[in-house]
Amino acid sequence: MRKPKADRPEEQQRFESFLRSRQLKLTGERLDLVAEVFGQSHHFDADQLHMALKQKGKAISRATVYRTLDLLVQCGLVRKSSFGDHHAHYEAAQKDEHHDHLICLNCDAIIEYFRADLEALQDQICKEHDFQPMHHSHQIFGLCRACQGKTTDGPTLAHRMSQLNT
Amino acid sequence: MRKPKADRPEEQQRFESFLRSRQLKLTGERLDLVAEVFGQSHHFDADQLHMALKQKGKAISRATVYRTLDLLVQCGLVRKSSFGDHHAHYEAAQKDEHHDHLICLNCDAIIEYFRADLEALQDQICKEHDFQPMHHSHQIFGLCRACQGKTTDGPTLAHRMSQLNT
DNA sequence: TTCATTTATGGGACTACGTATTATCTATTG
DNA sequence: CAATAGATAATACGTAGTCCCATAAATGAA
Structure with missing residues (x-):
């Protein structure tokens, strides 16, 4: 077992350290979003994530979704790419591969x-x-x-x- | 001398053949645009091209600029790429390199x-x-x-x- | 715990780039 | 030159993403 289903999985802990190191706040929205990103399939886009959260009763605003994805990209937990269609695609980064x-x-x-x-x-x-x-x-x-x-x-x-x- | 300043330079002839092969029309706007693309510097974007043409008194509509660039990409005379900022960049293709x-x-x-x-x-x-x-x-x-x-x-x-x- | 301070959020307005629509116009063919 | 297929301009529209700001929440100190 690589990822023990602990109270705070590894990714979340990494995100928390990142936020602290930058004096950013650990908000409920950010935690919900991280949980969704790492509990989901590999590739997704901002809108899919927004919808998925809304369906689970976590209605986070579009602006916050984009802002939080930026943070996750900056701390290396998420990768962003473009597949030639006109919007960004994201994927949870597996380790440092x-x-x-x-x-x-x-x-x-x-x-x-x-x-x-x-x-x-x-x-x-x-x-x-x-x-x-x-x-x-x-x-x-x-x-x-x-x-x-x-x-x-x-x-x-x-x-x-x-x-x-x- | 590689490119003799003939009446119709090589690129324009290529474009004309392409248009004919598709039963598309050889309009003044298309010719003006091709002339501008091949008389100009290497990298440009749609807006720069639009402006450059306007400044020379060739006020071609934005839609036509985009449509014609598409045609030039399709016939291989122009390359399109993205440099990570959120819009397309174009460059005149030098031969087939x-x-x-x-x-x-x-x-x-x-x-x-x-x-x-x-x-x-x-x-x-x-x-x-x-x-x-x-x-x-x-x-x-x-x-x-x-x-x-x-x-x-x-x-x-x-x-x-x-x-x-x- | 409470307060003060800092930072984040929501939600709508807004921007940028590009596409669609439509009435008008033009290149081409005979 | 007429017929017609196709192109153009102008403007409305679409979409992805960002900005703004009033409100709200998290944090740290007392």
Whole structure:
């Protein structure tokens, strides 16, 4: 058992320390939100989270949802990314593991991958340009295994590609 | 001399063929926009282009600017990307060369790079996941050489990082 | 516990970027 | 030059996210 269902799970404790270190307040809304993020599925967006909380009787305002997600990103508990559609996606960060994404343009499947050699190559590129990296994003858009078989709608795909905002 | 200042430069001819192949019309607005894109600097956004045209007496509506940029992206004459601020950036495509970007979070400098081994590695990743790539985006955010020396505003940088939408 | 201070929240107004609608206009074809 | 397919301008609309500010809650000291 990796995560004993203690009174305050690890993530919540990390968030509490983070807040204290910045002299920020430990509010009920923030705790509810953290609980929801870590009790839920992996990928979500701000609106889904807002709705999920509302359905559980925790009606937190949109502004607070966005503000709290920012805090979670800043303390490393949540990762934020864009999949080329025009809004942010979030995911609870598993430990300190990092990964990038393959995104299917037909069915929106998200496939995660990590390659140490890719990371190394990135460092190499940064060195060559005397650039100090702080964050990176690597995404590949295309067709997942399942969707390569299907007859996909060419014009629709082409349109999605041209709309990709990455 | 690579690009003789002919009556219709190469890019415009390519665009004309593209339009004809799709039974789209060759309008004055489209020609003005293409001329501006290829007579201008490398990176720009929709609003800058709109303004630049207006200043030259070519007042093209915002909607048409967006529509025409879409067409140029579809025919490969223009590339579209996002640098983590919340709007699209465009650049005139030089021949068929592809490149990715390093983006300075302090001064917004854009550094272009291309690495064949990175491209190969991406293909490798796709093969491993039986994924058919159609588009990719690779961006590294951080500090450029010049900005590593400067005393940068920590909180501001941290905030920009958390706002990155990539 | 209570008070003073600091920080957070809600909720609506607001912004930015982009898209849709529609009446009018124009490029193309014969 | 007429017919018609397609494009444009103008403006309304949509959406994701942010700002503002009056109110509320958390924290620390007394």
